[in-house]
Amino acid sequence: MSTATSSNASQHHIMGVYNRAPLAFERGRGARLFSTEGGEYLDCVAGIATNGLGHAHPVLVDVLKAQAEKLWHVSNIYRIPEQEALADAICAATFGDVVFFTNSGTEAVECALKTARKYHSANGQPERIDIYGFDGSFHGRTYAAVNASGNPSYVDGFGPRLPGYSQLTFGDHEAIKAAIASPTTAAIIVEPVQGEGGARAIPTQCLKGLRELCDEHGVLLIYDEVQCGMGRTGKLFAHEWAEGGAPHIMAVAKALGGGFPIGACLATTEAAKGMTVAAHGSTFGGNPLAMAVGKAAFDLINSPETLDNVNTVAGFFTQQLNGLKDRFPDVIVDIRGKGLLIGIKLIPNNREFMVLARDQHLLVAGGGDNCVRLLPPLNLTIEEASEAVAKLEKACEVARAKASAA
Numbered sequence: 001m002s003t004a005t006s007s008n009a010s011q012h013h014i015m016g017v018y019n020r021a022p023l024a025f026e027r028g029r030g031a032r033l034f035s036t037e038g039g040e041y042l043d044c045v046a047g048i049a050t051n052g053l054g055h056a057h058p059v060l061v062d063v064l065k066a067q068a069e070k071l072w073h074v075s076n077i078y079r080i081p082e083q084e085a086l087a088d089a090i091c092a093a094t095f096g097d098v099v100f101f102t103n104s105g106t107e108a109v110e111c112a113l114k115t116a117r118k119y120h121s122a123n124g125q126p127e128r129i130d131i132y133g134f135d136g137s138f139h140g141r142t143y144a145a146v147n148a149s150g151n152p153s154y155v156d157g158f159g160p161r162l163p164g165y166s167q168l169t170f171g172d173h174e175a176i177k178a179a180i181a182s183p184t185t186a187a188i189i190v191e192p193v194q195g196e197g198g199a200r201a202i203p204t205q206c207l208k209g210l211r212e213l214c215d216e217h218g219v220l221l222i223y224d225e226v227q228c229g230m231g232r233t234g235k236l237f238a239h240e241w242a243e244g245g246a247p248h249i250m251a252v253a254k255a256l257g258g259g260f261p262i263g264a265c266l267a268t269t270e271a272a273k274g275m276t277v278a279a280h281g282s283t284f285g286g287n288p289l290a291m292a293v294g295k296a297a298f299d300l301i302n303s304p305e306t307l308d309n310v311n312t313v314a315g316f317f318t319q320q321l322n323g324l325k326d327r328f329p330d331v332i333v334d335i336r337g338k339g340l341l342i343g344i345k346l347i348p349n350n351r352e353f354m355v356l357a358r359d360q361h362l363l364v365a366g367g368g369d370n371c372v373r374l375l376p377p378l379n380l381t382i383e384e385a386s387e388a389v390a391k392l393e394k395a396c397e398v399a400r401a402k403a404s405a406a
Contacts, residue, residue: 021354021358023035023041023358024036025041027055027056028043028051028054028055028056029054029055029056030054030055030056030057030377030379031043031044031046031054031055031376031377031380031381031384032055033055033363039361040361041358041361041362041363042361042362042363042384042387042388042391043055043363043376043377044362044363044364044365044374044375044376044388045363045364045365045375046375046376046377047254047259048227048254048365048375049195049227049232049254049255049341049375050254050255050257050259051255051258051259051377052230052231052232052254052255052258052259052297052301052377052378053255053258053259053297053300053301053306053377053378053379054377054379054380055259057258057300059296059300060258060259060260060293060296060297060300063292063293063295063296064260064289064292064293066292067082067288067289067292067293068289070288071288071289072287072288072289073284073287073288073289074287074288075283076281076282076283076285076286080286080287080288080291082288082291082292082295083101083286083288083291085291085295086099086101086291086294086295086298087099087101089295089298089299089302090252090264090266090298091266093236093302094236094237094250094266095246095247095250095266095268096250096266096267096268097267097268097269097272098266098267098268098269098272098275099264099265099266099267100115100264100265100267100275100280100282100285101262101263101264101282101285101286101290101291102253102262102263102264102265102282102285103261103262103263103282103284103285103290104140104253104261104263105140105224105226105227105251105252105253105254105263106139106140106141106142106145106263107140107142107253107263107282107285108226108251108252108253108263108264108265109139109140109142109144109145109148109189109224109226109251109265110140110142110144110145111251111265111280112189112222112224112249112250112251112265112267113131113144113145113148113187113189113222114144114275114279114280115249115265115267115271115272115274115275115280116131116186116187116220116222116249116271117129117131117186117187118274118275118279119186119220119270119271119272119273119274120186120274121274122273122274123273127183127184128183128184128185128186129163129164129184129186130164130165130166130179130182130184130185130186131148131164131165131166131186131187131188131189132166132167132168132179132180132185132187132188132189133148133149133150133165133166133167133168133188133189133190134167134168134169134170134190134191135150135167135168135169135170135197136170136194136197136198136200136368136369137149137150137151137167137189137190137191137194137197137224138151138191138194138195138196138197139189139191139224139226139251140226141154143158143162144162144165146158147161147162147165148165148189149167150165150166150167164186166179170200170202170206176210176213177213180210180213180214180216180217180219181213181217185217185219186219186220187219187220187221187222187249188210188214188219188220188221188222189222189223189224190202190207190210190221190222190223190224191223191224191225191227191228192207192223192225192228192233192237192238192239192241192242193227193228193232193233193238193337193338193341194228194368195227195228195341195367195373195375196227196367196368197367197368197369198336198343198345198367198368198369198370198371199336199337199341199342199343199367199371199373200336200337200343200369201238201336201337201338204241204242204243204245205242207239207242207245208242208243208244208245210245211244211245211246211247212244214248220248220249220271221247221248221249222247222248222249222250222251223237223238223239223247223249223250223251224250224251225237225238225239225250225251225252226251226252226253226254226263227254227341227375228338228341229250229252229254229255229256230252230254230255230256230298230301231255231301231302231306231307231310231378232255232310232339232340232341232375232378233310233338233339233340233341234307234310234311234314234338234339234340235307236301236302236307237250237252238338238339241338248267248268248270248271249265249266249267249268249271249272250265250266250267251263251264251265251266252264252265252266255297255301255378256294256297256298257290257293257294257297258293258294258296258297258300258301260289260290260293260294260297261290262290262291262293262294263285301378306378306379309378309379309380310339310340310378311339312382313340313376313380313381313382313385314338314339314340314342316382316385316386317340317342317374317385317388317389318335318342320385320386320389321335321342321344321389321392322335324389324392324393324396327393327396328393328396328399328400330347330400330403331346331347331348331396331399331400331403332344332345332346332347332396333345333346333347336371337373340374340375340376340378340380341373341375342373342374342375343367343369343371343372343373344371344372344373344374344392345369345370345371346370346371346372347403348399348402348403349370350366350367350370350371350372351366352399353372353395353399354366354372356395356398356399357372357391357392357395359395359398360391360392360394360395361391362388362391362392362395374388376388
């Protein structure tokens with residue numbers, strides 16, 4: 001056993017898979033984070049779209065404390081009333097008839113993929129195993145999830161790729177039609193708004209078209225709304241903007257727990273017909289502590305007040321950020337995304353720009369296609385949004401000056 005002796009002893013035994021910023025935080029409140037060195041930051045990352053109600057929301061804190069004094073974990077050997085209550089609330093508000101609870105988004109995706117294949121097996125078509133994802137997608141880090149997205153940086157070096165997973169290109173309609181019409185296709189998996197892929201929103205007519213094609217050929221449509229769901233776009237789930245575009249199966253997580261680890265796989269009764277006793281399971285998924293917090297977070301997010309605020313603040317951001325783009329065409333290429341899943345495509349390196357924003361005590365996330373993402377709490381105020389824009393403007397000024405001096 002080695003012994004850490006350096007000044008970075010706290011990181012010495014952490015597996016080196018993260019490229020961390022040189023910051024640590026000791027507490028948060030609302031949209032603010034306070035560093036161990038006393039700095040105050042406006043948080044437009046929110047734990048990567050996870051702290052949907054900000055940090056230390058008083059309702060969630062109270063619920064967490066109350067449940068922690070009663071019961072944390074018993075396993076799914078027994079009924080869990082808190083789990084049943086959250087499942088009832090989710091199904092009442094969505095297309096779903098049944099829910100399987102997990103601890104994370106990637107686990108919810110795994111359940112969705114298994115549900116799709118099991119459906120066809122239950123229908124006497126076990127040959128229907130092919131899952132098609134899309135370019136630029138991200139579905140998590142477990143083995144089936146990385147194969148579903150197909151990003152080489154996530155699959156290379158881990159041995160042979162799993163059979164039955166392929167990727168399609170957005171806009172290649174003929175290839176999409178051919179894939180869905182194939183007799184061995186089980187499901188299509190897509191993010192209605194891509195997060196890691198650069199905040200790309202799929203047009204509503206495309207979501208509707210996918211559902212129609214899937215229904216025509218007996219293929220299941222899976223939505224990954226781990227990042228874009230739970231109020232992030234101004235509706236409870238992003239696909240609700242596309243009338244008639246609901247999925248058969250959906251993966252949810254992140255803001256569902258308001259910062260507490262929770263995931264869920266939703267499905268129609270028909271799509272879940274193969275998920276019978278012992279077909280799937282989880283030790284911790286759906287534990288009483290997570291479910292109590294999740295129910296409180298779900299009720300707060302699924303309210304007119306929260307969703308109206310998302311649309312109001314998103315409208316403000318869209319106007320103000322497009323103004324920044326007009327003033328800094330040498331820095332900003334495009335403003336994209338939907339609701340409060342906002343992408344800013346840049347000319348300077350996005351990682352370098354994140355540092356410039358951090359120098360202004362503004363936290364933003366990275367993203368594909370040289371984007372930075374704004375993923376603030378859903379209850380962000382207009383005043384806080386205005387502050388974020390002002391800090392971004394200063395970062396743009398510094399980026400311009402650096403480019404001029406180069």
